[in-house]
Amino acid sequence: MSTTGEYDCVVIGAGVQGSFAAYQLAKSNQRTILLEQFVLPHTRGSSHGQTRIIRKAYEQDFYAHMMEECYELWAQLEREAGVKLYRQTGLLVMGPENSQKYQQFKSTLQRNKVPMVTLTRDNFSQHIPHVNLAEGDGAVVDITAGILYADRALKTVQGQFQKLGGIIRDKEKVTDIEPGPVVTVSTTAGVYRAKSVVITAGPWANRLLAHTGLQLPLEVVRINVCYWKEKVPGSYDVKQRFPSFILTEGEESKDDIYGLPSNEYPGLMKICHHMGSETDPDQRDKQTDRSDIDILQRYVARCFPGLLPEPAVVESCMYTLTPDRHFVLDCHPTYGNIVIGAGFSGHGFKFGPIVGKILCELSLGEVPSYDLSPFRIRRFQAKTKSAL
Numbered sequence: 493m494s495t496t497g498e499y500d501c502v503v504i505g506a507g508v509q510g511s512f513a514a515y516q517l518a519k520s521n522q523r524t525i526l527l528e529q530f531v532l533p534h535t536r537g538s539s540h541g542q543t544r545i546i547r548k549a550y551e552q553d554f555y556a557h558m559m560e561e562c563y564e565l566w567a568q569l570e571r572e573a574g575v576k577l578y579r580q581t582g583l584l585v586m587g588p589e590n591s592q593k594y595q596q597f598k599s600t601l602q603r604n605k606v607p608m609v610t611l612t613r614d615n616f617s618q619h620i621p622h623v624n625l626a627e628g629d630g631a632v633v634d635i636t637a638g639i640l641y642a643d644r645a646l647k648t649v650q651g652q653f654q655k656l657g658g659i660i661r662d663k664e665k666v667t668d669i670e671p672g673p674v675v676t677v678s679t680t681a682g683v684y685r686a687k688s689v690v691i692t693a694g695p696w697a698n699r700l701l702a703h704t705g706l707q708l709p710l711e712v713v714r715i716n717v718c719y720w721k722e723k724v725p726g727s728y729d730v731k732q733r734f735p736s737f738i739l740t741e742g743e744e745s746k747d748d749i750y751g752l753p754s755n756e757y758p759g760l761m762k763i764c765h766h767m768g769s770e771t772d773p774d775q776r777d778k779q780t781d782r783s784d785i786d787i788l789q790r791y792v793a794r795c796f797p798g799l800l801p802e803p804a805v806v807e808s809c810m811y812t813l814t815p816d817r818h819f820v821l822d823c824h825p826t827y828g829n830i831v832i833g834a835g836f837s838g839h840g841f842k843f844g845p846i847v848g849k850i851l852c853e854l855s856l857g858e859v860p861s862y863d864l865s866p867f868r869i870r871r872f873q874a875k876t877k878s879a880l
């Protein structure tokens with residue numbers, strides 16, 4: 493059966509960003525439909541899994557600044573829906589004391605007056621047992637950081653959107669977008685017309701953007717999500733107040749390694765490498781490169797003596813990377829009523845509520861609440877190709 497409809501806005505992609513954009517649009521009294529290619533919930537994009545880190549510890553002030561409001565929006569959603577989405581764990585940031593990156597994390601926390609504790613080599617193991625701090629590394633804790641219950645958050649925001657009258661159509665893949673003052677969106681099940689369209693298609697962003705004559709410099713990589721077994725159950729448990737962590741640079745890799753305390757799978761701690769191997773999003777499971785796992789095994793053996801250095805569980809997820817690792821939050825350069833949220837580069841979940849708000853503002857033609865210059869498409873210049 494074919495469906496047609498007229499809406500104020502069509503949002504394409506029901507990951508964390510599209511779901512929050514749709515929710516914000518419905519809150520602004522916009523007749524909104526959210527289209528998703530797979531049956532919800534699914535594990536084939538970037539927003540699945542039980543947990544994500546939330547933090548203000550960043551190298552850049554603009555992220556720390558956005559997170560101020562974002563924490564409030566998460567708490568607002570928790571109150572509205574009566575569910576718990578955030579748990580404070582603190583975030584331990586470790587890295588070479590003299591490196592620019594580690595110092596930037598530290599100074600962003602200080603400048604933004606984020607409650608923090610600096611650990612010395614002498615008191616480190618008293619506060620953080622069962623972790624070896626590498627020679628020359630510094631350690632600082634962002635006290636306000638924690639974990640978000642990701643799957644639950646997605647279900648909650650989609651539920652709140654529906655309560656506001658929003659419509660979700662899953663198992664409905666968008667096959668064409670015809671730009672114009674009224675945009676026509678065709679799917680495997682019907683045709684929709686709307687004053688504006690928000691594209692939040694995660695790893696499939698460029699597939700959708702091709703219909704609008706635009707290609708962004710995005711790279712999709714598969715991440716092996718590794719869980720490591722505690723030798724003594726409870727050693728790294730969230731209930732023992734073990735923190736989440738980021739290592740900004742280590743002996744094993746120039747890219748971050750990060751971890752979350754044992755929580756979703758009892759006795760298993762999640763530790764991942766913040767980089768993976770390129771993949772086609774429709775062929776994710778054909779990408780079998782394990783070099784990230786090799787890096788992690790060496791790291792776990794060196795720094796987490798209480799974990800078995802062989803992952804007990806490996807799941808899959810994808811990052812959509814921009815060259816500078818900053819998001820794309822902008823209107824289409826030719827069609828102002830097509831709004832794009834893309835390239836969340838493996839750190840976008842925590843920003844969901846604020847990304848949703850910004851995409852809603854762009855879609856309504858309002859002045860965005862934040863300076864979007866780090867996120868504008870024009871920063872790519874020569875790298876942005878016309879697909880026409």
Ligand SMILES: Cc1cc2nc3c(=O)[nH]c(=O)nc-3n(C[C@H](O)[C@H](O)[C@H](O)COP(=O)(O)OP(=O)(O)OC[C@H]3O[C@@H](n4cnc5c(N)ncnc54)[C@H](O)[C@@H]3O)c2cc1C
Pocket residue numbers: 504505506507508509510527528529530536537538539540543544545546664665666667692693694695696697700715717764809810811833834836837838839840841842843
């Ligand atoms: C292993 C891992 C760990 C991470 N850790 C953190 C963390 O600790 N903290 C943090 O803040 N962030 C983290 N991230 C990043 C964060 O999860 C992502 O930035 C975020 O989920 C991206 O959401 P999205 O909505 O852009 O993409 P997605 O979740 O992929 O959503 C896009 C949706 O669009 C749909 N779609 C695509 N094409 C079509 C079409 N043609 N028609 C209809 N629907 C379509 C897809 O099916 C998909 O559901 C992590 C990511 C991974 C993979």
Ligand SMILES: O=C(O)[C@@H]1CCCC=N1
Pocket residue numbers: 545546547738748750766838839840
């Ligand atoms: O966004 C996050 O907090 C995590 C941890 C650091 C690397 C990427 N994702």
